Amino acid sequence: MTANGWFQILLFLIVVLALTKPIGVHIARVFSREWTFLDPVLRPVERFIYRVTLVDENREMHWTEYAVAMLSFSVVSMVALYLLQRAQLYLPFNPQKLGAVPPPLAFHTAASFTTNTNWQNYSGETTMSYLTQMAGLAYHNFVSAAVGIALAITFIRGIARRGEGTIGNFWVDLVRGSLWVLMPVCIVGALVLVWQGVPQNLKPYNTVQLIEPMQVPEADTRGRPVLRADGKQLMSTITGQTIAQGPVASQEIIKEFGTNGGGFFNANSSHPYENPTPLSNFIELVSIFAIASGLTYTLGRMTGSQRHGWAVWGTMAVLFLAGVTIAYWAEAQGNPLLPAEVNQHATALQPGGNMEGKEVRFGIADTALWAAVTTDASCGAINGWHDSFTPLGGMVPLVNMMLSEVIFGGVGAGMYGILIYIVLAVFIAGLMVGRTPEYLGKKIEAYDVKMAMLVTLIFPLVILTFAAISSARGFGTSSITNPGPHGLTQMIYCFTSQAANNGSAFAGLITNTLWYNVAGAVTMLVGRFFMIIPTLAIAGNLARKKAVPHSPGTFPVTTSLFSILLMGTILIVGALTFFPALSLGPILEHLLMLAGRTFA
């Protein structure tokens, strides 16, 4: 580890901290329908949208109506994206004449982008037309993020409201989140990325002549290396290269700011056209955490307890720093199995450590930081291969997702996720002192805890069930490219990432198969909607309750004791649920690595 690396990590956290209040205030004003500086431009647009769509912006919804509206919107959007992929060959903005996406892959991709997961079983540059990328994928990047913000605000309203049966209007929240929060930043951010060198055009791909021919390994349709009769890898000679481009910048910024993560290119943010410079890397990193961090301030402002908002921020920050420290340390240690003559020490000329799967221009610190950030949030964008991390380094992103991505988390999803943990934490605190648990003046009762437990249990249920089936049946194991515990980690990571709506791939596992497409799609849909619904139920139930006065027995939620209890709840729930799976995966791989054991 180097001072430069730590400087970059701490600078990142300081910038995120500095943005928390302005973003949080802006979001609170937008959803409280207070005046903002964008109103003169956006209010007429908003009114026009409501007039065209026949939405009564002053009509509030019960939580069930809100949930059905959200589900209706999602199913229509998902089917539209599916059909767009299937018909893209005959639609405009397809200069490469890319064919129709096969049905299982189109189904998986539609589920993936509708749920804000953005797991990609395809390479964007060879599969999706510009129209699909813009009107299908980028559109979902906006609206799935706006849905997440709306749901977080709904939960916050549930806490803040007193004796009301409604929690807001889904259509209004969706429109305001898109217009006031996401669009302005993305317009500016896309231009900044263009300045940094990210393409934004609709031109056909360029073909360039290489300066000298190159030998490249042949791969079959599943990506496996093709071997010759003598067992060596079959190589072919290439003399030219196709340079993919397109409307990248506009998709790149919402990919990060909306914590979506689906790359325009297969290599995601390690591709020089998605992430060309250290500055673009830093901007994209900050974009991932910006809204989630701001929402902690929004929580404090809308519930009238700003110190509580900061206590939640502090909890998230401590857990974030713990994760990034472990990942950075593990990667900086390097690979003990490499021969002694391989110099893995950091010097002025090389970053040292385990550089497999990492971009030289980002090095160990920025790659470890990105891995922690992208899996703390439900982003899923990557700037290095998690599969190539050391066992413990690779375990960090996995654990971050297993904790339900509440360390800042996805836009909105992180906030309502940690509010579920807060409900559990104050419930436990209430049990300890023998009083009915209260949270910001609301009694936490049996119904709230039952719904919170539904959220908590559905998540591991879907991950472990599908991972178990995959590891026991040939249609699952045939996709493993690394035998031993690493292969199991690939599988667990695959379903964890999809259930958590993260979308980052550990890589290595061949997932563009019928089983992984269908199972993955179901995992994402359950992981998103079957967790949102009980969350909305809690919000609706809290909104209905009257406030109880603060008393000496009330557990304070603004102190470090609260933060420690919240951290303990998050870690214990995550550890108890997933420790056995982790033991058989990355932990076992680490111990075997120390013993010198590898798997061919």
Place this chain on the structure above:
Amino acid sequence: VFQIEVVGMGPAQSLGRGWLSLARRMASAYFLKTRGNVMGDLVFVAVTTVFFIGAIGYVYFCDRVK
């Protein structure tokens, strides 16, 4: 070797055509030219629809839990 061009109006023009126009083109292109895969598409659209009907049922289940 090649030029990166900023074409800000591309996405705006695309969206400007309107969702209705897009849907009409998609439908005509799909039914005229993608006949061979209609069955597969029906399966996945049906799965999607069934999932969301189940999710709406789940909403009312959660509402009735005491």
